[in-house]
Amino acid sequence: MVLPRHNRFAAQHLDALVYCPLNESWEQLTSRLADMNFRALIVGPEGRGKSTLLRGLSAWWMDRGYPAGTLRLAWGQRRLTLPQLDSVEKLPDEAILFVDSLEQLSWFGWRQLKAKSNRLRGILATSHRGGRLPILIECRTTLQLLIDLVKRLTGSADELDSDFLRALFVRHRGDIRRCLRALYDWESQRPVPLASNGTSPISAS
Amino acid sequence: MKLEIQSQDARTAFEPGEDIVLVAHWELDSTIDALEARLVWFTQGKGTQDIGLAWRHRWDRPPLVGHEAISVVLPEGPYTFSGSLISLSWRLELIMLPGDRGTHTQILIAPEGREVLLTQVE
Numbered sequence: 001m002v003l004p005r006h007n008r009f010a011a012q013h014l015d016a017l018v019y020c021p022l023n024e025s026w027e028q029l030t031s032r033l034a035d036m037n038f039r040a041l042i043v044g045p046e047g048r049g050k051s052t053l054l055r056g057l058s059a060w061w062m063d064r065g066y067p068a069g070t071l072r073l074a075w076g077q078r079r080l081t082l083p084q085l086d087s088v089e090k091l092p093d094e095a096i097l098f099v100d101s102l103e104q105l106s107w108f109g110w111r112q113l114k115a116k117s118n119r120l121r122g123i124l125a126t127s128h129r130g131g132r133l134p135i136l137i138e139c140r141t142t143l144q145l146l147i148d149l150v151k152r153l154t155g156s157a158d159e160l161d162s163d164f165l166r167a168l169f170v171r172h173r174g175d176i177r178r179c180l181r182a183l184y185d186w187e188s189q190r191p192v193p194l195a196s197n198g199t200s201p202i203s204a205s
Numbered sequence: 206m207k208l209e210i211q212s213q214d215a216r217t218a219f220e221p222g223e224d225i226v227l228v229a230h231w232e233l234d235s236t237i238d239a240l241e242a243r244l245v246w247f248t249q250g251k252g253t254q255d256i257g258l259a260w261r262h263r264w265d266r267p268p269l270v271g272h273e274a275i276s277v278v279l280p281e282g283p284y285t286f287s288g289s290l291i292s293l294s295w296r297l298e299l300i301m302l303p304g305d306r307g308t309h310t311q312i313l314i315a316p317e318g319r320e321v322l323l324t325q326v327e
Binding site for chain 2: 001003004005006007010011012015181184188
């Protein structure tokens with residue numbers, strides 16, 4: 001079997017993927033974000049790339065030399081924790097706050113975060129639904145996107161046939177994260193020859 | 206610029222707790238604050254990546270060209286292993302400070318110098 005460290009669909013490779021907007025350039029997307037005064041939502045169901053896009057926009061903002069803060073809300077977290085509130089309060093005014101999974105906060109939790117972040121340059125959040133901020137983008141996925149991501153991860157155009165990927169895409173209802181996790185399992189079952197001492201080779205890098 | 210770190214005998218597989226000598230060699234383009242040798246474990250696989258620092262040694266204001274040997278007792282664990290969900294690996298790092306540029310060499314720490322394969326039935 002392919003060992004986890006050699007699996008091309010392992011988390012460290014998925015985390016390195018860069019979000020590619022489907023119908024506009026990166027420049028157009030960031031320009032729209034600036035036009036929205038950096039207060040916006042990235043919306044979409046699970047596995048559509050919201051967190052990947054948020055991470056990309058956070059990196060873009062920091063690459064420009066500006067400060068940023070990050071909050072990742074846990075499943076079922078209705079209010080910010082005291083350390084999270086403290087970290088928001090310590091951000092400089094010119095910072096943008098990047099919030100993952102804003103939908104977790106209750107109405108009160110959102111009002112509290114909104115009050116704390118009003119002085120900041122901006123707040124950009126992912127959410128499963130709209131309503132708390134204007135929508136920057138609704139993330140969606142296509143079969144072609146899955147095929148492109150697989151090509152990026154494997155470096156091969158033909159290793160996985162499109163019927164297999166289409167079946168995965170349909171089974172997981174467009175949730176790319178679930179598709180890629182299924183591909184991790186598929187890859188882990190592939191037979192690979194072991195070295196003569198019974199171990200799998202570890203390559204020095 | 207050239208950075209190298211490895212065991213003195215160039216082995217890459219070791220017993221837990223083994224006493225080894227590491228050799229670091231560097232040729233820098235300009236002066237830096239420090240060089241740091243590290244022994245680090247990390248996981249790769251389906252879940253979130255974890256990382257841990259087991260040992261480090263720092264050379265402050267290193268000369269532009271240097272060659273150092275240093276004795277290290279390797280930790281008793283965790284072993285280098287692979288299951289179906291994660292692999293745990295070890296690596297030696299030689300890092301320029303400030304920043305995180307440097308080089309690393311992957312090594313194996315496990316009984317008999319063989320990776321533990323949790324899915325393998327013997």
